[in-house]
Amino acid sequence: MVPLAGEGWRRRSRPAAELQGMGEKTETSARRPRSTARPRGRLKHENREVLIVERAIRYFARAGFHGNTRELARSIGVSQSLLYHYFANKEALIERVFDRLYSSRWKPAWEAVLRDRAEPLAERLDRFYQDYTDAVLSDEWTRVFFFAALRDVNIHKRNTLFVRERIVHVLIREMRAAFAEDPRDGALDGPISPLEEEVGWDLHTGIFYLAIRRAILDTPSPLGRREANRLKIAMFLAGARAVLTDAWREPALVS
Numbered sequence: 001m002v003p004l005a006g007e008g009w010r011r012r013s014r015p016a017a018e019l020q021g022m023g024e025k026t027e028t029s030a031r032r033p034r035s036t037a038r039p040r041g042r043l044k045h046e047n048r049e050v051l052i053v054e055r056a057i058r059y060f061a062r063a064g065f066h067g068n069t070r071e072l073a074r075s076i077g078v079s080q081s082l083l084y085h086y087f088a089n090k091e092a093l094i095e096r097v098f099d100r101l102y103s104s105r106w107k108p109a110w111e112a113v114l115r116d117r118a119e120p121l122a123e124r125l126d127r128f129y130q131d132y133t134d135a136v137l138s139d140e141w142t143r144v145f146f147f148a149a150l151r152d153v154n155i156h157k158r159n160t161l162f163v164r165e166r167i168v169h170v171l172i173r174e175m176r177a178a179f180a181e182d183p184r185d186g187a188l189d190g191p192i193s194p195l196e197e198e199v200g201w202d203l204h205t206g207i208f209y210l211a212i213r214r215a216i217l218d219t220p221s222p223l224g225r226r227e228a229n230r231l232k233i234a235m236f237l238a239g240a241r242a243v244l245t246d247a248w249r250e251p252a253l254v255s
Contacts, residue, residue, distance in 0.1 A: 049086050052078060053096045060097065061140040064147035098155050101144060102162065105136045114170045121178040125171075125233045129207055130226055137208070139215035146216060163204060172200040179241050180248075195247055203236040 055076030063075070069090075073080045087093040113128050148155035172192050192200075210228050214220040221228035 049096075052076060052083070052086055053093070053100050056093060057097055057101060057140055057144065060147060061143040065094075065151040094155065097144070098158060101141050102136075102155070102159050105141075106162070106166070107131070107135065111166060111170060114167070114174060117174070117177060121174055122233060122237055124174070125203070125237075126230055129229050129233065133207065133211070133225055133229060137211040139211075142208075142211045142215035146212075164201075167204055168197070168200040171203065172196045175200075175240060175244060179245055196244065199240050199243055202240070203232065206232045206236060 055078075056072065059072055059075045063071075069080055069083065073083050083093075087096070110128055110132065114124055116124060145156050145159065169192060173189065207229060210221055210225065210232070214225075223231065
């Protein structure tokens, strides 16, 4: 992990004024004369933490991971002391960012969609990637992913392993079933070859690049997200079928 430049993280006590600003009463605030203004609603501990994480995501998406803790706290509207109260160190905050941006957005039903062989593979991929694009590939997600990769923060590596297991390897096995001349072939569930792995990644990286064009390069597809996704899927399946069926006829190519 690369530490935030210029400062370490230290646990400090919560300042009274800061907790008041996040919706919690203190002795100081209790002694003050009552105001005619409408009081702020109290926020539960977990809600304050979620609020800090959401603001941290926006900060990281805009500025990356190289800023110092003072700048981070000021940007998300809290003091450093309150930040330390909820997150003991940078790694703890990044862990929550990962959960919020990545793990919590994954829908277990997607794996069932990808494996439903009663439906043509092209239609399954269309259903999956339209929903995945809407739920996961937001501009903030894409920018945080890139900043994490540039600063060697672990988020992008963990996400890559997640995608490999949940999407790419599932896709490869479904292509074997869809393209095989004899779907009863026992090789359908055999080890995945390097060539198959490379082919399997090609579709996901193509869909991801559409998100990069929109969020980072500011050159979104003129077709719109859904039609661009469908075009990627159609082009991928046509090429993948030709490459894989030829390779499967030559075992040496996929060993």
